[in-house]
Amino acid sequence: MTxxxxxxxxxxxxxxxxxTGWLKPQRKTIDAVRGVSLAVGRGELxxxxxxxxxxxxxxxxxxxxxxxxxxxSARILGYDVARQPLEVRRRIGYVFGGDRxxxxxxxxxxxxxxxxxxxxxxxxxxxxxxxxxxxxVGLTGREKERVEGYSRGMRQKLHIARGLLHRPDVLFLDExxxxxxPAAARELRRMVADLVEGGTTVLLTTHYMAEADxxxxxxxxxxxxxxxxxxxxxxxxxxxxKLDVLEIEVHDAIGEExxxxxxxxxxxxxxxxETKGTIDVVTVHARPSHASHASxxxxxxxxxxxxxxxxxxxxxxxxxxxxxxxATAGSEG
Amino acid sequence: xxAYGTSRGPYRFWxxxxxxxxxxxxxxxxxxxxxxxAVFSPLVYATLAVYxxxxxxxxxxxLQAAVGAGLMGVWSAVLFGAGGAIQExxxxxxxxxxxxxxxxxxxxxxxxTFATSLVGLYSLVATVVWGVVVFDVPFxxxxxxxxxxxxxxxxxxxxxxxxxxxxxxxxxxxxxxLANALxxxxxxxxxxxxxxxxxxxxxxxxxxxxxxxxxxRAVQAATGGGEVLRPSLVALGLGAGYVGLALIALxxxxxxxxxxxxxTLT
Numbered sequence: 001m002t003x004x005x006x007x008x009x010x011x012x013x014x015x016x017x018x019x020t021g022w023l024k025p026q027r028k029t030i031d032a033v034r035g036v037s038l039a040v041g042r043g044e045l046x047x048x049x050x051x052x053x054x055x056x057x058x059x060x061x062x063x064x065x066x067x068x069x070x071x072x073s074a075r076i077l078g079y080d081v082a083r084q085p086l087e088v089r090r091r092i093g094y095v096f097g098g099d100r101x102x103x104x105x106x107x108x109x110x111x112x113x114x115x116x117x118x119x120x121x122x123x124x125x126x127x128x129x130x131x132x133x134x135x136x137v138g139l140t141g142r143e144k145e146r147v148e149g150y151s152r153g154m155r156q157k158l159h160i161a162r163g164l165l166h167r168p169d170v171l172f173l174d175e176x177x178x179x180x181x182p183a184a185a186r187e188l189r190r191m192v193a194d195l196v197e198g199g200t201t202v203l204l205t206t207h208y209m210a211e212a213d214x215x216x217x218x219x220x221x222x223x224x225x226x227x228x229x230x231x232x233x234x235x236x237x238x239x240x241x242k243l244d245v246l247e248i249e250v251h252d253a254i255g256e257e258x259x260x261x262x263x264x265x266x267x268x269x270x271x272x273x274e275t276k277g278t279i280d281v282v283t284v285h286a287r288p289s290h291a292s293h294a295s296x297x298x299x300x301x302x303x304x305x306x307x308x309x310x311x312x313x314x315x316x317x318x319x320x321x322x323x324x325x326x327a328t329a330g331s332e333g
Numbered sequence: 334x335x336a337y338g339t340s341r342g343p344y345r346f347w348x349x350x351x352x353x354x355x356x357x358x359x360x361x362x363x364x365x366x367x368x369x370x371a372v373f374s375p376l377v378y379a380t381l382a383v384y385x386x387x388x389x390x391x392x393x394x395x396l397q398a399a400v401g402a403g404l405m406g407v408w409s410a411v412l413f414g415a416g417g418a419i420q421e422x423x424x425x426x427x428x429x430x431x432x433x434x435x436x437x438x439x440x441x442x443x444x445x446t447f448a449t450s451l452v453g454l455y456s457l458v459a460t461v462v463w464g465v466v467v468f469d470v471p472f473x474x475x476x477x478x479x480x481x482x483x484x485x486x487x488x489x490x491x492x493x494x495x496x497x498x499x500x501x502x503x504x505x506x507x508x509x510x511l512a513n514a515l516x517x518x519x520x521x522x523x524x525x526x527x528x529x530x531x532x533x534x535x536x537x538x539x540x541x542x543x544x545x546x547x548x549x550r551a552v553q554a555a556t557g558g559g560e561v562l563r564p565s566l567v568a569l570g571l572g573a574g575y576v577g578l579a580l581i582a583l584x585x586x587x588x589x590x591x592x593x594x595x596x597t598l599t
Contacts, residue, residue, distance in 0.1 A: 016594060064433055065433065065591070066429055066432060066433055066591060067591055067594055068588070068591045068592045085591075086435055086437075089433055089434060089435035090435040092433075094429075094430070094433050096426075098426075100425055100426025100427075101425070101426040101427055101429070101430050102425070102426075102427070103356070103360050103425070103427065104425065105359075105360050105363035105364065106356065106359060106360055106363075110356060110359065113352065113356075114352060114353070114356040115430070115434070117348065117349055117352040117353070118349075118431065118434040118435075118436050118441065119434055119435060119436075120345075120435055120436065123348065146363075162430070166435075
């Protein structure tokens with residue numbers, strides 16, 4: 001079966017029915033994904049960004065055949081995920097973040113041997129392939145140790161080795177860098193970039209914007225189960241490039257009242273606060289030539305302020321803008 | 334680009350079973366809880382059975398009591414093993430990786446359940462050994478050469494039944510609750526320790542369709558005298574039937590689990 005698209009989803013939806021109580025059971029339907037459409041070309045690295053509970057993992061689980069969609073359809077390399085699961089599974093790899101998904105009381109080698117068998121890797125190719133992957137992920141020399149003694153980063157590397165055993169054409173990476181230290185995360189990014197260079201199609205979900213910006217050819221931002229924006233990282237940044245971004249260091253605690261005052265100041269579209277060590281950093285998105293430094297500082301009143309900087313919008317700014325617009329639309333709707 | 338193998342047929346099947354069995358037996362054998370259960374439960378079963386038969390004035394049937402207690406251990410190992418194994422895979426997050434592998438789920442489940450029945454075989458042997466060593470039960474089986482094959486048949490038949498159990502446990506997030514409910518009734522209806530003759534007539538069909546009944550009959554015949562071959566064959570036949578049912582059920586069960594989203598705990 002030949003198709004230019006590696007991943008194709010049309011109006012993909014998934015809802016769950018929950019039941020609480022025995023005497024008077026209450027049934028509720030939760031819509032986790034509400035009509036997601038995606039088209040990912042072969043060899044592309046596509047990012048799926050969104051807040052917790054946005055529907056990213058549910059979307060991935062429908063695409064990798066673990067969940068059946070309640071509406072819509074999806075194809076991987078032309079094979080239908082609902083009706084041809086085995087065909088799909090032969091061509092995909094699935095790697096998820098976190099500590100689970102491995103046999104803890106077995107060694108990395110025993111884990112990989114078992115999964116190589118399950119993934120149908122030819123017997124004579126199994127050991128060379130396992131050793132090649134152990135080398136690639138940097139676990140050579142530690143492969144005979146039990147997984148229960150591994151660090152989070154080592155487990156993640158083993159997860160990746162497991163997902164690549166059968167050289168999948170399409171790789172799903174669901175928050176692979178969660179809880180991984182910066183050095184390991186950098187290695188992971190290099191590995192993903194190498195895979196894409198080798199022709200593998202990758203669908204990546206992550207909370208790390210820098211990672212998505214560096215790696216992804218295209219990104220879809222998903223919130224409340226629907227795709228809110230889609231484009232290259234630069235296209236997404238362009239959505240907020242028309243705004244100036246001011247960062248103000250504040251040495252006192254900022255209250256809701258200060259943020260309200262800031263948001264009501266003319267020309268300011270958005271104001272958020274993040275605590276960094278002993279200081280709060282206020283990020284203000286303002287229309288050019290509307291909000292001066294003086295008007296922003298005036299809104300902060302008697303708070304002790306430090307450095308004020310103006311910078312280029314980042315993917316994180318674009319992401320926050322899209323997600324907050326989605327939240328506003330949701331609360332109004 | 335995908336390196337999915339082309340080897341199919343019996344070789345792939347037996348390789349998958351061997352590697353799967355090795356993996357799951359190794360994993361089970363490294364669990365402290367599993368080890369304690371495997372070592373101590375046969376002792377408890379053997380003690381209870383021997384005292385029961387002594388009190389019941391049947392000192393001539395002490396070996397059968399020990400064997401019966403061992404069979405109870407096999408059934409418990411398979412029942413809790415199959416249910417527990419699926420639950421443990423769910424806890425470890427491996428159930429999703431197993432289901433997302435391009436191998437039929439029935440073939441993935443088989444070695445898991447056979448690994449639990451192998452632990453059961455240990456239980457059976459250990460119970461008899463405990464009986465002989467600790468309680469001076471005379472080891473004089475009526476058909477010594479048929480005892481080991483009958484035991485093996487018993488383990489295989491129960492392992493096959495375990496596949497059907499495991500299939501249903503895929504659907505249930507709290508599989509252990511069902512396992513608890515099935516533990517004692519199957520002992521009783523199979524007559525592993527006490528004859529089913531004292532049970533009401535309506536229980537007979539249940540006894541006939543349980544491979545445990547026939548497997549127990551074969552093992553007890555090998556120890557106390559009677560026909561071994563026929564009940565062994567019936568146990569294997571019934572076990573094969575259960576595998577057939579499990580294969581059919583698993584197609585539906587897997588689809589249902591994907592539909593209901595019961596493969597994870599979250």
